Amino acid sequence: MDDGFAEYVAHRHSWLCRMAYLLARDWGTAEDLVQTALAKAWLAWRRIEGNPDPYVYRIIVNTHTSWWRRRWRGEVPAETLPETADPRDAAAQVDDRAALWSAIDTLSPRQQAVIVLHYFEERTLTQVANIVGCSLGAVKSQLSRALTRLRVDPDIQTMNLEEVRR
Amino acid sequence: MRSTENDLRQLLNEHAQEKSAGEPPAHLDAIVRRGRRIGRTRRAVAAGATVAVVVTAAGLMNGLLIGSPSADVATLAQSPADSAQVEPGPKLPEKFSVVLGAERFDLPLIHSQRFETMGVARTVTFSPTSFSTGQKVVCDDPQAWVVTAQRLKSGELGGSAGRCESSVSSHHDRLSAPSDWLKRPQSLQVWVFPADAPVRQVAEVVTGCPQTPVSKGCDESAQSQALMRPEVRERLSAEVGERPGRWAVGVYDRPAQTTSGPSGAPSTVVEPPDDSPMPPTP
Numbered sequence: 001m002d003d004g005f006a007e008y009v010a011h012r013h014s015w016l017c018r019m020a021y022l023l024a025r026d027w028g029t030a031e032d033l034v035q036t037a038l039a040k041a042w043l044a045w046r047r048i049e050g051n052p053d054p055y056v057y058r059i060i061v062n063t064h065t066s067w068w069r070r071r072w073r074g075e076v077p078a079e080t081l082p083e084t085a086d087p088r089d090a091a092a093q094v095d096d097r098a099a100l101w102s103a104i105d106t107l108s109p110r111q112q113a114v115i116v117l118h119y120f121e122e123r124t125l126t127q128v129a130n131i132v133g134c135s136l137g138a139v140k141s142q143l144s145r146a147l148t149r150l151r152v153d154p155d156i157q158t159m160n161l162e163e164v165r166r
Numbered sequence: 167m168r169s170t171e172n173d174l175r176q177l178l179n180e181h182a183q184e185k186s187a188g189e190p191p192a193h194l195d196a197i198v199r200r201g202r203r204i205g206r207t208r209r210a211v212a213a214g215a216t217v218a219v220v221v222t223a224a225g226l227m228n229g230l231l232i233g234s235p236s237a238d239v240a241t242l243a244q245s246p247a248d249s250a251q252v253e254p255g256p257k258l259p260e261k262f263s264v265v266l267g268a269e270r271f272d273l274p275l276i277h278s279q280r281f282e283t284m285g286v287a288r289t290v291t292f293s294p295t296s297f298s299t300g301q302k303v304v305c306d307d308p309q310a311w312v313v314t315a316q317r318l319k320s321g322e323l324g325g326s327a328g329r330c331e332s333s334v335s336s337h338h339d340r341l342s343a344p345s346d347w348l349k350r351p352q353s354l355q356v357w358v359f360p361a362d363a364p365v366r367q368v369a370e371v372v373t374g375c376p377q378t379p380v381s382k383g384c385d386e387s388a389q390s391q392a393l394m395r396p397e398v399r400e401r402l403s404a405e406v407g408e409r410p411g412r413w414a415v416g417v418y419d420r421p422a423q424t425t426s427g428p429s430g431a432p433s434t435v436v437e438p439p440d441d442s443p444m445p446p447t448p
Contacts, residue, residue: 006194013192018182035193039200044404047397049371058364058405066409100169100177119171120178133364152169 005045008052009038016056022116023064025105036063057117057131065109103150111146114139211286211408255280255306255412262300262418266339273300273418284310284358284411285403291353296420297340299347301354305330305413309361312413313393316354319344327393329386330358330413357399358413359406365389368402 013034020030020037037059041052048055104112110132117128129139261272277292284305303312308331315325319342344352359365366384369375369392375384378391392398 009192009194009197022178022182035197035200036204038197039204040404040407042198042201043205044401047372047401055405059407062405062407066407069410096169097173097177100173101181115174116178119175120182130367133362133367147171150169150174152171152174 003045005042012053012056013038016060019057019116019121020060020064022120023060023109023112024067029067033060033063033067054127054131057121058133061109061113061117061132064113068109100150100152107146107149111142111149114142115146115150118143208286208403208408211283256304256414258302258304258414258416262302262416264298264300273298273420275416276419277417278414280412280414281358282410282412283408284360284413285363285406285408286357287399287403288356288358288415289353290356290415290417291351292417293351294343294347294417294419297343297347298420299343299352300418301415302418303330303356303358303413303415305358306411307361310411310413311357311359311361311363311365311393313357313359313399314354315356315394316352317344318342325355325394327390329361354415354417356415357393357403358411359402360409360411363402363406365393365398365402368405369393369398372398372401 016034016037017027017030020033021027024030024033037056040059040063041048041056044055045052104115107115113132114128117123117131118125123131125139125143126136129136132139258275258278260275262275263272264270276295277290279290281288301314301316303314305312308329310330311327312330313325313327315323318324321344324342366375366389369389370384373392373395375388375392377383378388381388381391384392393402
């Protein structure tokens with residue numbers, strides 16, 4: 001409990017739980033995930049130099065991946081994609097958000113981690129690569145595949161901004 | 167319907183915020199208790215391998231000394247704890263080829279152990295039968311990282327590190343083996359880490375990943391060198407944690423008093439102490 005561990009836990013626990021929730025999608029599991037990660041970090045606390053965040057994030061991501069492998073996800077392969085809502089339908093927007101949230105759950109744990117670290121934690125791709133323990137190229141590749149699967153188009157934002165400027 | 171990056175950002179923030187109302191307070195005591203429990207488990211797992219070997223050796227010795235009535239007990243005790251598996255896991259070669267200058271010879275397998283998890287230190291204890299002893303590690307995933315360490319003649323620890331497929335093995339001879347090599351059981355420490363373990367990152371943080379004469383930057387050669395440092399292995403082990411992953415270690419030596427299992431595969435060798443008579447054969 002020395003060397004700022006208690007202070008770190010008090011300061012960062014809530015945020016870590018939010019981040020873990022986005023990976024685990026269950027508040028109890030998220031708390032368990034964070035507690036496990038902090039317990040592992042506590043064992044190595046005196047050897048951690050500088051900001052412990054990347055180290056703790058990495059443990060969360062690795063632990064989540066390890067737990068993810070053990071659970072049955074109930075995925076059923078289908079030959080065709082399910083019908084999608086009419087893009088002009090206003091009510092479809094709500095469904096779209098729900099669909100997007102569900103689609104994130106179908107990503108691999110590594111892709112989920114990249115999405116959450118980049119878009120929620122606002123980490124740069126280099127920082128994400130450092131946390132998940134792979135090369136920058138691998139992170140870019142994971143991100144690109146994840147966005148394709150989520151049907152998120154990075155170019156749409158640019159087009160919308162241009163429309164607003166007009 | 168395609169979404170934007172902003173939609174994604176907003177969605178993640180909303181879900182994190184909406185759940186944050188019910189988020190629990192941090193229980194520092196519970197975290198520390200769990201940390202202590204994890205530490206104890208890691209130490210117990212590492213020590214377990216050693217105890218299993220000692221129990222195996224003791225059981226085998228009982229069988230040899232008492233005779234055939236205890237043969238079944240001895241046979242059971244010989245089986246590694248995790249040997250009752252459907253799939254045999256990675257296969258160890260039957261022989262270990264040694265090339266010493268112009269001299270070439272093969273050493274048979276005298277002892278083997280299998281493991282189902284990686285990420286933690288394992289200790290394998292064996293009784294060498296000569297000064298020419300080889301060890302080899304094989305893994306389900308040939309890209310897994312392997313580190314071995316054992317005592318050298320000088321008293322310091324030596325060993326090897328690298329990818330499992332690159333034949334991580336070592337061999338002792340009269341020049342490298344400690345003087346008590348044949349006088350007591352010897353131990354070999356082995357660490358197997360997953361192929362995607364963050365070796366480079368940990369090496370850079372802990373040691374700066376110094377270059378070796380044959381490495382370029384922090385390449386695999388430099389990473390292997392860094393893995394020989396205990397502090398790198400310790401940190402990597404803490405980060406990776408214990409994970410499923412099958413591997414096996416084999417010890418090869420000149421044949422001595424061997425006992426064979428039902429399959430005929432040699433499993434353990436009992437080397438009598440120098441000052442005691444040979445145990446009676448059943």
